[in-house]
Amino acid sequence: MELSILDQSPISTGKTSREALNASVDLARLGDELGYTRYWIAEHHDFAGLACPNPDVMLGIIGAQTEKIRIGAGAVLLPHYKPFRVAETYNLLATLYPGRVDLGLGRAPGGSAEASMALSGNFLENVRLMPEKLDELLRFLQYDFAEDDMYAKIRPTPIPEFSPQPWMLGTSEKSAIAAAEKALPYTFGYFMSDQDGPSIIQTYVDKFAELHPDKTPEKFAAVSVICAETTEAARDLAMSSHLWTIKRDKGEGDGKVPSVAEAKNYSYSDEEKERLRNMMDKQIIGNPQEVKQQLERLQALFDVDEWMIVTITHHYEARKKSYELIAKEMFTKSY
Numbered sequence: 001m002e003l004s005i006l007d008q009s010p011i012s013t014g015k016t017s018r019e020a021l022n023a024s025v026d027l028a029r030l031g032d033e034l035g036y037t038r039y040w041i042a043e044h045h046d047f048a049g050l051a052c053p054n055p056d057v058m059l060g061i062i063g064a065q066t067e068k069i070r071i072g073a074g075a076v077l078l079p080h081y082k083p084f085r086v087a088e089t090y091n092l093l094a095t096l097y098p099g100r101v102d103l104g105l106g107r108a109p110g111g112s113a114e115a116s117m118a119l120s121g122n123f124l125e126n127v128r129l130m131p132e133k134l135d136e137l138l139r140f141l142q143y144d145f146a147e148d149d150m151y152a153k154i155r156p157t158p159i160p161e162f163s164p165q166p167w168m169l170g171t172s173e174k175s176a177i178a179a180a181e182k183a184l185p186y187t188f189g190y191f192m193s194d195q196d197g198p199s200i201i202q203t204y205v206d207k208f209a210e211l212h213p214d215k216t217p218e219k220f221a222a223v224s225v226i227c228a229e230t231t232e233a234a235r236d237l238a239m240s241s242h243l244w245t246i247k248r249d250k251g252e253g254d255g256k257v258p259s260v261a262e263a264k265n266y267s268y269s270d271e272e273k274e275r276l277r278n279m280m281d282k283q284i285i286g287n288p289q290e291v292k293q294q295l296e297r298l299q300a301l302f303d304v305d306e307w308m309i310v311t312i313t314h315h316y317e318a319r320k321k322s323y324e325l326i327a328k329e330m331f332t333k334s335y
Contacts, residue, residue, distance in 0.1 A: 001330060003327070009058075012259075013254075021058065024051075038102060043055050043075065048254065055073035059072070087140035091164065171195065172195060173195075180217070185220075187222060188302075191310055197302060224284070225309045225310070225311055226238045226241070227326050240260055242263065
């Protein structure tokens, strides 16, 4: 089973944005050493507790400090941007780091309505134009505009030896169908969706086979995982991310990931306790053997090519340790 890393660059209580971003670079280096397939970093705008609004800049830094791991955005929020600019940026990254660059694409706003307006104006209109933007971006990456097209004479330079690999990210059947229609690999965000993931993945596979019988669909899913030496320790670590989500949704605090001690001492309402149970049901939490068993159980349901793991803990070292323990348990090669 191939495993990858999805990083949201969370800021912990007592830490700065700079420390969170440096921790992201450290995590990418670790993933490279451990044998994870890819490292993707997410895009968020004016989002309390998350430090990265611009994956492109971070990938330029991370690519220079890693050797083998594929690097990419999870995702570039295409409604905000001109396709030519995106193609230029990722062609530049692919030129610097040949054969290693992924271009994950999404249509979420990544922040508040006000942040969206500041970025790109009428976001809903830009979402409506997403199919056209996607087509234009793919043409720029493939250099296949019709001869009479106004863009036929321009190229998003530099032109890399190996083009960046576009991926469609989503949490619904609509995104799965869009990926299949464009013959794109597809990533399902299981950790942030309450929809029927296996059914959505199967819809993608079936539609892809119908439209592109000569090609093979690629698909993976992203899941929240927290691993520690013991089950109890993993559950304690998970409490931070649970309280973080609850407080963030209530607009409480500064948006940073709280400590385990704060989470243990927090007074949860009955409704919040029920929500905690629901969050735990969507996560994989446990010792290395338990995590392996749960990943294998999910794999039997989803039948994907790869799992992308997102881990949020208060202590950055605990996050790194979680990925280390998973790698030791799951990967047959030494590291």
